[in-house]
Amino acid sequence: MTGPLREALAAAVGPAHVTAPAPLDDVAGRPCGPFLRVRPASTAEVAAVVRACRSSGAPLVPLGAATAYWAPLPGLGVTPIVGIDLSRLDALSFAGRAPVVGAGAAVRPLDQALRGRGLHLPIHPDAFGHTSVGALVASACTSGIGMGAGSIGEAIAGVEVVTGTGEVFWTGSAARAGVPPFLREGFPDLTGAILGAEGGLGVVTQVALRPRPAPWRVHLRGAVPPERLGAVVAHGAALGGAYDTFRLARTLGAWEAGYTLDVWVISAFSAREAVERAVEVQRRLNAAGARIDACTAESAAARAGRSPDYDARWTGPLDGLDPFLARARLRGLDVNAPYEAFPALLDAAEALLAAQRGAGVPESRLAWYLAPDFINLGVHATVPKDADPWPESRSAPWFARFAALPIVPYRLGRAWPPAMLDGLGLTRALLHELRRALDPDRLFVPGHPLWT
Ligand SMILES: Cc1cc2nc3c(=O)[nH]c(=O)nc-3n(C[C@H](O)[C@H](O)[C@H](O)COP(=O)(O)OP(=O)(O)OC[C@H]3O[C@@H](n4cnc5c(N)ncnc54)[C@H](O)[C@@H]3O)c2cc1C
Structure with missing residues (x-):
């Protein structure tokens, strides 16, 4: 099958943009593929690739940077899967005031533009x-970063999608010809x-963003002793609207130091209002038992996307993707939950950390990201690339333990027990109806539990 398929793909995107089938390790070190990688440069080319796959009955998967550690990508199999790499679709244009961007644009250069x-x-x-x-x-x-101010669903006004039959459609108000994608309700x-x-x-293939003015931000940095964590976490809800990012993190290796605290206080109105708010947030966090060591107003250059403090915001917890991948792999478990679930989540997370420590995991990070109406918890183990004390099999019972709590797995992938999907009932049936309409030959993301 590969010979004629490769020829059809080469005709769709040009021979230089089709590479021989090769496996790909995701950020967790899980072998995926093999993928016959194609790099289309336009929506029309993506549609041509999909049609070529459909004619050959070849499965296909859109590929990003393979940093999703909950395993949405298909594991290693014998059939080459066509991997659509969208990195050449990265153009930014404007429909009225609304930015419309190619799906392959990386988030940092997009934010900067x-x-x-x-x-x-x-x-x-936060990567x-x-x-x-x-x-x-x-x-x-x-x-x-930014979950205090809303989700990606609230940040976008519509998306362009290529279906499994090679048809193209826009969702949102962008679906109406000639209407800039300014809203989607109604x-x-x-x-x-x-x-x-x-x-x-x-x-x-394209995403229409809502035009969101850059806010003024003030960064509060400090520490929280473990026994004050609950009191400080409660401020995630109480201070809703005042911050875009509220992060508390504790790491094996510096466990005794308790939690680091970073809160970015924002104002959509003025630098002065951001500073006034930061003073009040600092007062309340101190009263809850936090210690604030630094309070820094973001510079005008950082707000415009050009400065060392702007750059520092993007290294995430692991100091850059390439240096990280050169030495290690990430084993992560993330959930979203209501504030009421905090005590149960804390117990489970600390037990997981203790198990990882006992197994010889050298680095692991327990992080809380707060939003006005929910909590995100992540437990991220870093394992050396060549000596793995925490293989996938050790993680599986922990996914089952967290699944029993009142949580939403913030991603589905293959890491969670498929039984979690049973509770979706009619929603799942409707999603499958939609899939039948959009991907009648079931070519996309083979084996993904949400779609099988
Ligand atoms: C250190 C670290 C920190 C992280 N922190 C966060 C965090 O704070 N918040 C967070 O949300 N995530 C976090 N992540 C997870 C991850 O980086 C992102 O969630 C990210 O969205 C996955 O992007 P990717 O390009 O690697 O996608 P991939 O892993 O390549 O793909 C993910 C899934 O999306 C599908 N897909 C990709 N592109 C398309 C497309 N154009 N159309 C349709 N389907 C597509 C793929 O088929 C796959 O199923 C972190 C990861 C690391 C390593």
């Missing part, structure tokens, strides 16, 4: 900025279904 025009990307992973905006939509980002809209579909309903 928006800031050059007084706008910004309000939410993105390295490599994530593509298409992957952000496909995995429904609800955590990390019009039958599939945007919500595409969010978190992890590639199962089609390839996201």
Whole structure:
């Protein structure tokens, strides 16, 4: 099958943009593929690739940076899967005031380009900025930087999708010819279904963003002793609207030091208002038992996307993707939960950390990211690339233990017990109806539990 398929793909995107089938390790070190990688440069080329796959019955998967550690990508098999790499679709244009961006644009250069025009990307992973905006939509980002100000669903006004039959459609108000994508309420809209579909309903090729002005920000940095954690976490809800990012993190290796605290206080109105708010936030956090060591107003250059403090915001917890991958792999478990679940989550997270410590995991990070109406918890173990004390089999019972708590796995992938999906009932049946309409030959993301 590969010979004629390769020829058809080469005809669709040009021979230089098709590479021989090769496996790919994700950030957790899990072998995926093998993928016959194609790099289309336009929506029309993506559609041509999909049609070529359909004619050959070849499965296909949109590929981002493979940093999703909950395993949405298919594991190693014998059939080459066509991997659609969208990195050449990265153009930014404007429909009226609304930015429209190619799905392959990485979030950091996108944010920088928006800031050059007084706008910004309000939410993105607390990672390295490599994530593509298409992957952000496909995995429904609800955590990390900016989650205090809303989800990716609230930041976008519609998406362009190539279906499993090679047809192209826009969701949101952008679906109406000639209307800039300024809103989506009040019009039958599939945007919500595409969010978190992890590639199962089609390839996201463009994203229409809502124009969001860059806020003024003040960074509060400090520490929280473990016994004051609950009192400080409660302020995630109490201070809703005052911050875009509220992060508390504790790491094996510096466990005795308790939690580091970072809160970015924002004002959409003025630098002065941001500072006034920061003073009040600092007072309340101190009263809750936090210690604030530094309070720094973001410079005008950082707000415009050009300065060392702007750059520092993108290294994430692991100091850059390439240096990290050269030495290690990430084993992560993330959930979203209501504030009421905090005590149960804390117990489970500390037990997981203790188990990892006992197994000889040298580095692991327990992090809380707070939003006005929910908590995100992540436990991220870093394991050396060549000596693995925490293989996937050790993680599995922990996914089952967390699944029994009142949580939402913030991503689905293959890491969670498939039984979690049983509770979806009619929603799941409707999603499968949608899949039948959009991908009748079931070519996308083979074996993904949400779609099988
Ligand atoms: C250190 C570290 C910190 C992180 N912190 C955060 C965080 O704070 N918040 C957070 O949300 N995530 C976080 N992540 C996880 C991850 O980086 C992102 O969630 C990201 O969205 C996945 O992007 P990716 O490009 O690597 O996607 P991939 O892993 O390549 O793909 C993810 C899924 O999306 C699908 N997909 C990709 N592109 C498209 C497309 N154009 N159309 C349709 N489907 C598509 C793929 O098929 C796959 O199913 C972190 C990861 C690391 C390593």
